[in-house]
Amino acid sequence: MTQQPQPPVPYLQTSDYRWTEAAFRLLEAGALTATVTARDNIASAVVDGVCPRCAHPFTDRRSLTAVTNGLGGTRAAPGGGPGLAEPVGAAEAVVLDVTCSCGVPHPTGETGAAADATAVTGCGVSFRIELAPEHDPVGGRP
Template sequence: MTQQPQPPVPYEQTSDYRWTEAAFHLLESGSLTASVAASDNISSAVVEGVCPRCVHHFTDRRPLTAVTNGLGGSRAGVPGSGGTALVEPAGAYPPVVLDITCSCGVPHPTGPGAADASAAGGCGVSFRIELAADHGPLGGRP
């Protein structure tokens, strides 16, 4: 007997805490990964894996450092740095908190009886991931 594919879960805009808990368990199992990388004093984060609600694969990439024009602005909250240097003492990295919304790209129906109604951007779930102060990759570790 072959198993029929399940239809996508309906779109629902939700940020219920249970999805953050589910994302944590996915990080522990390695089905979801999160990391922060820095290059030339520019930090960015990548969260990749399965959505805790719809279980479709997604990748979320985002910059964490603001780049300024270098004319007296600030960069990454360091006033007066002029956009030329990111100054953080060794070991002083604060935790990184990421609010993620499913961006799986799979059409999710928006409700019963809706003609051709679908949300192609994701299933609507939002959840939070907090990366530890060392900013190392999470997920897939025993």
């Protein structure tokens, strides 16, 4: 007997702390990974795996280095042009606030009607991942 796929959970905009706890368990189990890398003085983060609420796969990529106009508190670019703010250092914890971006249409409203697939970016859950200083990538897939 084959199991029928379950319908997506309804869209719900939430940042309840239980989703951060669920994300931590997924990191420990290897179903979710979080990495921070620095290259050419630009830091970036990638969170990849399954959403702690809807269990759909997603990838969240973001830059952690702000491009600035070169005024105050930045490192000037060669030639005196716009600079880059210093990337997150190895001595600082990195906190990532992540929102599900699975792209799967989730039912909305009290009618349970499916959302317009072009407007959906996830199930609505937001959670936090904190990476300790001098960390190795967290999580992983076997």
